[in-house]
Amino acid sequence: MSLEVFEQIESEVRGYVRNFPVVFDRAEGVYLYAVDETPYLDFFSGASVLNYGHNHPELRQPLLDYIAAGRITHSLDMASRAKEMFLREFKARILEPRGLPHKVQFPGPTGTNSVEAALKLARKVKGREKIMSFTNAFHGMTLGSLSVTGNAFKRSGAGLPLTHSDSMPFCHYFGDDFDTIEYIDRLLADQGSGVDLPAAAIVETVQAEGGINVADFDWLRRLEALCRQHDMLLILDDIQMGCGRTGKFFSFEDAGINPDIICLSKSISGYGLPLALTLVKPEYDIWEPGEHNGTFRGHNLAFVTATKALQLFWCDDQLSQEVDRKGRLINDHLQGLARRYPELKADVRGRGMMQGIAFANADMAGTVSKRAFQHQLIVETSGPEGEVLKLMPPLTIDEADLSKGLAIVDQALAEAVAVHGGDSMPVRAIFD
Numbered sequence: 526m527s528l529e530v531f532e533q534i535e536s537e538v539r540g541y542v543r544n545f546p547v548v549f550d551r552a553e554g555v556y557l558y559a560v561d562e563t564p565y566l567d568f569f570s571g572a573s574v575l576n577y578g579h580n581h582p583e584l585r586q587p588l589l590d591y592i593a594a595g596r597i598t599h600s601l602d603m604a605s606r607a608k609e610m611f612l613r614e615f616k617a618r619i620l621e622p623r624g625l626p627h628k629v630q631f632p633g634p635t636g637t638n639s640v641e642a643a644l645k646l647a648r649k650v651k652g653r654e655k656i657m658s659f660t661n662a663f664h665g666m667t668l669g670s671l672s673v674t675g676n677a678f679k680r681s682g683a684g685l686p687l688t689h690s691d692s693m694p695f696c697h698y699f700g701d702d703f704d705t706i707e708y709i710d711r712l713l714a715d716q717g718s719g720v721d722l723p724a725a726a727i728v729e730t731v732q733a734e735g736g737i738n739v740a741d742f743d744w745l746r747r748l749e750a751l752c753r754q755h756d757m758l759l760i761l762d763d764i765q766m767g768c769g770r771t772g773k774f775f776s777f778e779d780a781g782i783n784p785d786i787i788c789l790s791k792s793i794s795g796y797g798l799p800l801a802l803t804l805v806k807p808e809y810d811i812w813e814p815g816e817h818n819g820t821f822r823g824h825n826l827a828f829v830t831a832t833k834a835l836q837l838f839w840c841d842d843q844l845s846q847e848v849d850r851k852g853r854l855i856n857d858h859l860q861g862l863a864r865r866y867p868e869l870k871a872d873v874r875g876r877g878m879m880q881g882i883a884f885a886n887a888d889m890a891g892t893v894s895k896r897a898f899q900h901q902l903i904v905e906t907s908g909p910e911g912e913v914l915k916l917m918p919p920l921t922i923d924e925a926d927l928s929k930g931l932a933i934v935d936q937a938l939a940e941a942v943a944v945h946g947g948d949s950m951p952v953r954a955i956f957d
């Protein structure tokens with residue numbers, strides 16, 4: 526199984542293939558299969574694009590039927606039957622039951638497209654340039670999104686100054702005893718602070734890429750109140766945590782907040798097809814027709830699977846309950862591991878089925894991920910130093926596969942500990 530073609534032809538920028546160096550060909554449910562049919566259990570879910578697993582048969586069939594019937598594939602942002610069905614379903618099953626009055630904007634098909642649209646619109650609404658972002662935030666790779674992203678390595682790729690944003694401390698950034706909302710409030714209120722009033726704050730409820738930093742519900746409520754008080758919009762980036770990853774459809778529902786603009790992408794098509802939404806309160810939907818556009822805004826094939834996914838998974842709270850239950854199971858398991866190896870000073874964090882374990886020795890997480898892959902489990906790392914092992918299996922995983930994956934994590938961690946104990950010996954030297 527050679528990676529020669531990728532090494533010779535594909536750009537050096539390729540990333541995940543380096544961590545998971547096999548050629549994949551087939552996928553079904555929670556398994557990916559390499560060309561030689563070796564199965565790999567998926568605890569990564571395409572970074573939460575595959576919340577309902579790979580190639581769900583009840584999503585695939587309507588897609589195949591749609592294509593076979595010669596129905597429209599690409600239509601820019603013209604009206605199509607597939608879009609009509611999606612909009613009706615999204616309003617009836619997601620927006621209305623939650624009392625969300627938001628209009629649906631289709632930006633380009635990726636998460637960063639949704640964020641760019643949100644930032645542009647917030648600036649237009651408030652007539653101000655600055656956006657408030659947070660430490661360890663991740664919002665995408667285009668320049669606007671990158672300017673509100675924390676990671677220094679990612680930011681350095683911009684090649685120009687990233688401006689018109691101010692990074693503020695996220696919940697618990699300075700530990701449990703420091704009130705970061707009070708700090709921000711003071712800076713915004715004080716005419717001598719040197720901080721310009723932003724048009725909006727953009728926030729994630731759980732910073733997945735940033736190391737699974739979980740915002741307290743009370744912190745989110747106080748952030749919302751702060752935005753109201755200072756006449757700023759609240760943009761909630763639910764691209765990775767939305768679509769059930771934390772239990773409810775939106776990750777902010779449990780906090781009881783009502784963001785002005787909501788960014789969705791990743792699992793919204795339900796099938797791994799590119800689709801993104803920017804949800805906007807009607808009073809802020811002040812775009813001129815075509816003022817923000819793009820060729821691939823709302824793709825019909827993605828609408829077909831997205832509509833079906835809403836019907837399959839969001840008619841009742843069964844999936845949400847399952848996520849709560851399995852999330853607790855994963856958390857309990859990781860807590861057990863942290864207790865078994867106190868010398869690792871591991872910290873377990875997460876909400877719902879976004880759970881992780883952070884290691885004092887940052888290299889530990891990468892070693893566990895590498896070892897797990899040798900045992901046919903795909904599991905990623907996150908955090909500014911890659912210090913967090915991030916477990917995010919498909920929400921639909923059954924308990925047998927979940928246990929199997931957790932057992933591999935145990936095995937991989939035991940091997941990683943054996944390799945370099947609790948000390949800080951650089952692991953890369955061993956594996957590269």
Ligand SMILES: *Cc1c(COP(=O)(O)O)cnc(C)c1O
Binds near residue numbers: 634635734762766
């Ligand atoms: C993945 C992600 C994005 C960017 O989405 P892309 O499709 O990669 O552009 C933005 N915000 C969050 C929270 C994400 O997880």
